[in-house]
Amino acid sequence: MKLSIIIPTYNEEEYLPNLLKSIESQKFKDYEVIVADANSCDSTVRIAKNYGCTVVQGGMPGVGRNNGAKIAKGEILLFLDSDLELTQSYLIEMIEEFEANELDIGITQINPISEKKRDKILHDLANWFMIAFEKIKPHGAGCYGIICKKELHEKYSGFNEKLTFGEDTDYIERIAKNNKFKVLRNPIINVSTRRLEEEGLGKLAMQYGKSTFNDLRGIRTSAEELEYEFDHFPKDPLEKEDLLAKIKKISDNHSIVKSEDLKYIDNKKLDSKKLDDKNLDNKKLELKITNNKLLNIENQKIKIFYSVCGEGMGHAVRSGVILEELTKKENKEKYDIYIFSSDRSYRYLKNKFDNVYEIGGFNTVYENNEVKNKRTLLNAIKATPNNLKENYGILFKKAREVKPNIIISDFENYSSILSKLINVPLISLDNINIITQTFIDYPPHHRQDMLKAKSIIRSYIMRPKRYIITSYFFPKIKNPDKATIYPPVIRNKIRNLEISYGEYVFVYQTSNSNKELIRILKKFNEKFIVYGFNKEGIEGNLTFRKFNEDKIYEDMSNAKAVITNGGFTLISEAIYLKKPIYSIPAIGNFEQLLNGFYVDKLGYGEMHEKINVSTLENFLNNLNKYQKNLYNVKNSDNSGIIKELKKSIEIFSKKY
Structure with missing residues (x-):
């Protein structure tokens, strides 16, 4: 027999008939259906027998699948959940693609049994995620059609019956590690959205988000941790309250710290001097450094992965200054540094440092000084699977080789993913997280742009240990224990320039698409x-x-003013050189808009969302006013941010 279909069930009389009908209607007939039932108290077993299924004793979740596989006669096993429905020709397409690609294990893509646009988008994202990670971290979005050779199922002892959640992903990972895996592209399986309706999007997103995040780190999550339940009966609130009361009683009787002790601690007045925020932060940092020294971290070279966004040149220029400090002679015995970047940033850094590696990256698509979001997204989606594959071959393999103690990212997202995959602490050093970590001012009509920017930034840089932000404006920080702000990082070549005001205006554009300018x-x-x-x-x-690089310094230092988009580095250097700024942010780029907004707010120049003759003429007629404001800005060196970074490296570096 070619195929054994195995379905674990528990009280599935509502959904099982639809699945069995869809199996029965398939043109492919060389199969058997085994239902592994976990003592259902409805008509599930009777329905299964009426459809000619073999019924065995089940158990949730991995036990039932393994029990079904034990009696299976097919050379290929197909594991299905009971609330699925096969699409037309599913079995033929699945077998053909599985055998044509000489696969050992695979999983099919999913489609919601729902008319809601939200559900379609969510399931498309799940498919995209599985495909994007199939070469890096084989993953399954639920047991929605896992196909495996029976001999391999037996060789790897089937599903881990000790796991109460994520046993399907664990199964795929273990077998795919040394065998051929693929997300099948042709067969599609229809999936019930009942759990989404019952639990709600927020809770389900938390459950699967936490589980997936832990999976990427090699950690398994239990159903209890996620408050995930396998039955679909309505709960008796009285029974639930009674159970909670019993748990509380047991907890109170066995707690190390009694509730009255906690109340005493909470109410006790501490008669100590109040430290200011900076002193308190320093005490915390000193304590952490001391703890790390006790672990002998100071006796080892700290291996640093420093990853830099390849978009534009600002990230590379800033990172170049930081890396020059970290690679100085006196730091050679402290740090081993490996640098990763893409595009122009890679070429810039490659000419300055050793151990520079090229990785794939994203680039924003501009047209007539406007961000084209759809084209940018499409390009990113097309590039992601290839980038993930190539970057895995560079970042992940290099990490396995050298075992980094810390990862530093200047808004480079693959290093952020790597940090979570290998469980190495991440430090974020950039300007853009001022949007997520502070209470910024911005034009009110750009609220939607701000929210969109926040979500993108958070998806790029995921939960670093420390945010080190560089900025020429200083809004209030949301959490000073997590984030800090320092003045812009300025190149020594800029610092050493003599400032003069010639008879021309310096113009710099992020992209070459602004024809109107x-x-x-x-x-x-x-x-x-x-x-x-x-x-x-x-x-x-x-x-x-x-x-x-040399000519642009000279041209900028002698200009009487600067016209630019809203790029942070160039604006910062213009402020340092006391050059009035006319900012035209790229439409749709909130970071540039924010930078230009603060140029205008602080009186360093003007920001206009569109250039026109009258506003530019007005700007050029008021250069003296802006120069006067700029001369009140105190220039500072880079020592503060360098010290902060070194301290954070000491604190957060992982010890192997």
Whole structure:
């Protein structure tokens, strides 16, 4: 026999008939159906027998599947949950793709039995996630059609019966580790949304989010931890309250700290001096450093993975300054540093440092100074599976080879994923997390853009141990124990420049798509030196230049003003050089909008969402006012942020 279909059940009289009908209607007939029932008290067993199924003693969740597999006659096993429905030709498509790819184990994609758009999006995301991670961390979004050779099921002792949740993912991971696995692309299985309706999106997202996060870290999560239940009966509230009362009684009788002791501790007045926030932070940091020294971390070289976003040049420039400090001669005996980046950032850092590795990354798509979200997303989705595969081969394998103690990310998301996969602490050092970690001001009509930016940033950089933020504006921090702000990181070449005000305006653009800017600049009786359009030459009053690190410093230091988007690094350097700023943020880029907004708010120049002749003319007529405000800004060095980073490395580095 080719195929044995195994279905664990418990009180499934409502859903099982639909699944069995969908199996019965398949053109492929070389199969048997085994129902492993966990003592249902409804008509589940009778229904199974009426459809000609073999019924065996079950148990939830892995026991039933294993019991079914023990009597299976098929060379291939297909494990299904009872609330599924097979799509037309599912079995034929599944067998054909499984054998054509010479697979050992696989899983099928899912489609909700629902008309709700929300449900469709959620299941599409689950499919995308499974495919994206199939080469890195084989994963199953529930037991929705797991296909496995029977001989391998037996070799690996089937499902782990000790697990009460995530036994399907554990099963896939163990077998796929040394055998061929794939998310099948052709067969699709229909999935009930009953648990989504019963539990609600919030609770279900928490359950599966926590479980998946732990799976990526190699940790299994129990059903009890997630408050996950396998039956679908309504609960008796009186019975539940009685049970909770019993648990509380047991807990009170066996608690190390009695409730009255807790009350005493809570009410006791502490007669000690109140420390200010900075002193308290320092005490905490000193204590953690002392603890790490007791673990002999100071006697080892700390291995650092430093990963840098490849979008634009700002992340690379800032990281270059930080890395110059960390790789100085006096730090050679302290740190081994491995640098990862993409695109222009990779090339920039490769020319400056050793141990620089190229990884894949995302780039924002711009058109006429506007972010094209759909094209950016489509490009990201297309690139993600390949990036994950390639970056796994670089980041993950390098991590297994050298065992990093700490990962530092300048808004590079694959290092954030790596941190969770290998359970190595993450430090975030960037400017963009000022959006997530502080109470920022922003134009009220951009609230939706702010919320969208927050969600994207949080998905890029996931729960680091420390946020080190660099900024030229200083809003209130939400949690000072978690985050801190320092002035912008400025290159020494910028610091050493002599400031003068020539007869031209310096122009820098993040992308070369802002054609409207060029059209307007040509209307002025002013000279403009323009960077960012990737060309050389003179067009009337415009001089175009390609990026050259030495030349761009000279042009910027002698300019009378700066026109730019909202890029953080260039604005920071313009402020340091006391150059008035005319900011035109890329439409749809909230970070640039925020940077420009604070330029305007602090009186360092003007921010306009669209360029036009009158606003630019007004800006050029008020340069003296902005220069005066800029001269009140006190320039600072990079020593504070370097000290903070070194301290955080000491505190959070993992000991093997």
